[in-house]
Amino acid sequence: MYISKPPLQPLSAVKTIVMSYNTKSSVKASSKVPYFFPEQPILGKFIKFKDNTKSDTGRGQNNETLPPRLFQPFKIKNLTVPNRIAVSPMCLYSTSKIENYKPTNFHQIHYGALSLKGPGLIIVECTAVSPRGLITPNDLGLWSYEQAIEHRNKIVNFAHDCNSLIGIQLGYLDNLHVGEGRETKQDSTSFDDLLESIRKEWTDSAKLAIDVAKYDFIEIQGDHGHIFDSINNIDNNTPLKLASNDNAKFCLVLKIIDSIRSVIPKHVPLFYRMSASQKAPQKEKGAKDHEKLWDFDDTIEFAIKLAEHDVQVIDITGGFYNFNSQTEKINAKRMFMKRLRTSIFRKNLSMLVTGPENLETSQEAEQVLSPMREGKKKEGGEDDDKIQDFLIIGQPFLRNSSLVTEWADELNCIISQPVQYSWGFYPSNDYKEKK
Ligand SMILES: Cc1cc2nc3c(=O)[nH]c(=O)nc-3n(C[C@H](O)[C@H](O)[C@H](O)COP(=O)(O)O)c2cc1C
Numbered sequence: 001m002y003i004s005k006p007p008l009q010p011l012s013a014v015k016t017i018v019m020s021y022n023t024k025s026s027v028k029a030s031s032k033v034p035y036f037f038p039e040q041p042i043l044g045k046f047i048k049f050k051d052n053t054k055s056d057t058g059r060g061q062n063n064e065t066l067p068p069r070l071f072q073p074f075k076i077k078n079l080t081v082p083n084r085i086a087v088s089p090m091c092l093y094s095t096s097k098i099e100n101y102k103p104t105n106f107h108q109i110h111y112g113a114l115s116l117k118g119p120g121l122i123i124v125e126c127t128a129v130s131p132r133g134l135i136t137p138n139d140l141g142l143w144s145y146e147q148a149i150e151h152r153n154k155i156v157n158f159a160h161d162c163n164s165l166i167g168i169q170l171g172y173l174d175n176l177h178v179g180e181g182r183e184t185k186q187d188s189t190s191f192d193d194l195l196e197s198i199r200k201e202w203t204d205s206a207k208l209a210i211d212v213a214k215y216d217f218i219e220i221q222g223d224h225g226h227i228f229d230s231i232n233n234i235d236n237n238t239p240l241k242l243a244s245n246d247n248a249k250f251c252l253v254l255k256i257i258d259s260i261r262s263v264i265p266k267h268v269p270l271f272y273r274m275s276a277s278q279k280a281p282q283k284e285k286g287a288k289d290h291e292k293l294w295d296f297d298d299t300i301e302f303a304i305k306l307a308e309h310d311v312q313v314i315d316i317t318g319g320f321y322n323f324n325s326q327t328e329k330i331n332a333k334r335m336f337m338k339r340l341r342t343s344i345f346r347k348n349l350s351m352l353v354t355g356p357e358n359l360e361t362s363q364e365a366e367q368v369l370s371p372m373r374e375g376k377k378k379e380g381g382e383d384d385d386k387i388q389d390f391l392i393i394g395q396p397f398l399r400n401s402s403l404v405t406e407w408a409d410e411l412n413c414i415i416s417q418p419v420q421y422s423w424g425f426y427p428s429n430d431y432k433e434k435k
Contacts, residue, residue, distance in 0.1 A: 027419055032161050038419035042163050044118020044404050045082035046071035047414045068411045069369035070362060073120075074390065076312050076352065078267040079165055079216060081390070083415070084369055085404050086121035087114055088356055088394035089169035089219060089273075093138035101128070101141030103154040114397065115159040115166070116418050118404045120390065122164060123271075124155060126171040126221050129205035130198075133172035142170065142205045148212035156214045162418065168209050169273065171221035172198060199256050206260040210268055218260070219271035220253075223317050224278065227253055250302065257309045269312040274299065275319030276336050294319075296336055300343045307344060307351035315392060316340070316355035330357070334368070337387045352389035362407035365391055 028039040046067035066072065071083045094106040107124075114122050127140040134141065141147055151168070159166040202220075209215045220227070257270065278294035303314045316337060323329045333355070341353045359365050368387040396403050405425075408415040417425045 041416040081120040083120040084390035102150040108154040115162040115164040124168040130201040148208040151213035167217035169219040217269040222274040271313035273315040277319035307349040362410040
């Protein structure tokens with residue numbers, strides 16, 4: 001493990017290695033690591049169609065040289081993302097209090113494997129900003145310098161050695177739902193003090209994530225049970241109505257975002273994950289079951305506020321309660337996402353829209369992606385029937401960490417592979433990307 005990069009003296013002799021069994025390939029050593037590790041291309045980047053006789057039909061581009069939408073790069077602030085496939089945050093419950101909630105060998109291998117497989121973005125699982133914000137006793141935490149160093153050593157450095165873009169989802173769960181092994185809040189704290197300390201915890205954690213752990217971006221977990229519900233439960237009794245601009249939760253989230261923004265560099269993107277609507281969390285808290293505290297219009301209004309507060313990505317999960325079948329839910333979600341994109345576009349804001357869609361195939365994935373915004377006047381307008389700017393994929397990556405390559409294969413594309421793997425993938429040197 002390394003914290004700062006060590007001097008590279010011993011490496012100069014092996015800077016360029018000519019592979020004897022592949023005389024055309026000369027492999028440069030990366031200058032970033034203390035062992036021989038080939039310098040990597042931008043993994044997961046479109047290189048060319050495998051079979052040029054097959055056109056890029058059905059994608060509405062009218063230009064056969066453009067890659068499928070899945071493999072069209074895009075920008076989020078300074079980050080150039082090589083494809084439109086992101087790994088969704090997934091808690092894997094593989095640390096503990098004894099480990100001080102630091103990443104373990106499991107995280108190193110899991111995120112390391114994903115880093116080698118070329119997703120455009122990787123979002124590390126929900127990580128608590130403070131001990132009392134832990135969901136379970138086995139979540140990752142990020143509230144101390146030592147934890148941040150371990151995130152960097154076990155997860156981030158290797159992702160960056162692979163040129164992968166990696167961010168972290170920070171979360172804070174309702175601390176009154178105390179589970180076994182969870183940390184509790186001190187009861188003597190006043191409500192205002194508690195809100196202030198939550199804001200500070202978020203801010204400190206975000207600073208550690210960027211300054212010390214060196215993540216490329218942060219996703220704020222604002223989904224069910226997280227920021228909003230926590231405040232709800234701390235406030236106790238009556239759930240606050242979320243719809244109006246001046247309510248406490250709405251303001252608190254924006255305050256937290258402003259506070260995070262004030263301690264991280266301007267170029268670092270912020271993502272916000274939330275449901276499209278939210279029900280009252282518990283009957284006994286005074287709200288009727290199924291009563292909506294937060295509805296589609298509120299989400300759109302809030303998303304616009306988020307964009308105005310320098311949030312670059314809105315990541316919508318569920319919240320489609322009134323729809324029974326899976327198909328109805330999917331259709332409702334797609335209509336909502338399109339409406340959300342259009343509303344953001346009409347306000348001339350640059351926020352990108354994503355959200356898990358239970359996608360299984362590359363064809364399904366292509367259908368929900370937008371054409372690139374650049375130079376497309378009607379993008380986001382009435383004629384734009386596409387739904388998301390990039391895809392965020394969860395469980396399919398647990399089943400198959402090579403999903404990006406599999407989808408590239410299905411779409412007749414060659415994408416860049418880790419140098420070590422590409423010898424097996426594309427022995428004819430097709431993997432070689434012109435930097
Ligand atoms: C094992 C597992 C853990 C998850 N943990 C998180 C999490 O930490 N944060 C979060 O926002 N969503 C979490 N989710 C939800 C996923 O990010 C994703 O939104 C959901 O699985 C639906 O997308 P999919 O059908 O592509 O898997 C988790 C899902 C799974 C399966």
